[in-house]
């Protein structure tokens with residue numbers, strides 16, 4: 001599933017969170033990194049339809065994504081998670097999944113198990129942070145996901161927990177045939193799990209390609225890792 005973004009521009013008053021971004025995500029698990037305020041979440045918001053760009057084109061597997069209303073993008077197979085938790089504490093894990101599946105089809109019997117949640121009956125409010133993140137991921141995989149946007153799913157998790165969650169994330173592209181874009185602050189984790197990575201800085205793309213080369217790029221080190229070029 002190829003996602004092509006062309007000359008994308010977003011303005012919030014005088015702020016330009018995306019300032020002419022052209023970028024292709026090809027397939028598999030792709031990293032999206034950059035300093036705070038670089039425009040990563042805004043890009044997800046444009047892709048999922050929460051923010052309308054002033055100009056640009058987005059084509060996903062040949063479909064003009066911007067021409068589709070947000071709910072039609074979801075039905076088409078666009079999924080995302082948010083930085084703020086979406087799970088309902090009073091509902092069971094399975095109940096949360098059913099809620100997400102209401103308009104999107106499914107849920108698949110094995111989805112919670114695939115995400116590492118063994119007890120579908122447990123209320124979400126009793127789950128650990130890692131388990132809730134597993135549930136958020138499961139919610140983003142209901143129906144037929146074609147593009148899955150994950151906005152810092154490992155935020156607040158320990159290193160061990162992040163790796164445990166990443167184990168599931170890396171298995172998503174093959175299992176579902178979906179493109180996964182992962183926003184992640186832990187650059188080491190991105191280096192471990194993402195074959196390709198794109199870097200935003202001040203609303204512009206400063207590097208993209210094979211992750212190892214991108215992380216070694218001088219502009220990336222200067223902008224993102226705080227090292228002098």
Ligand SMILES: Nc1ncnc2c1ncn2[C@@H]1O[C@H](COP(=O)(O)OP(=O)(O)OP(=O)(O)O)[C@@H](O)[C@H]1O
Pocket residue numbers: 012015016017034035036037038039040041042043
């Ligand atoms: N609704 C909004 N109104 C005005 N400015 C906004 C709005 N949303 C985001 N911004 C600004 O747009 C820029 C990009 O923000 P965005 O959240 O996309 O960055 P980010 O790369 O996801 O950052 P972080 O890593 O901190 O989540 C920032 O300068 C932010 O303050």
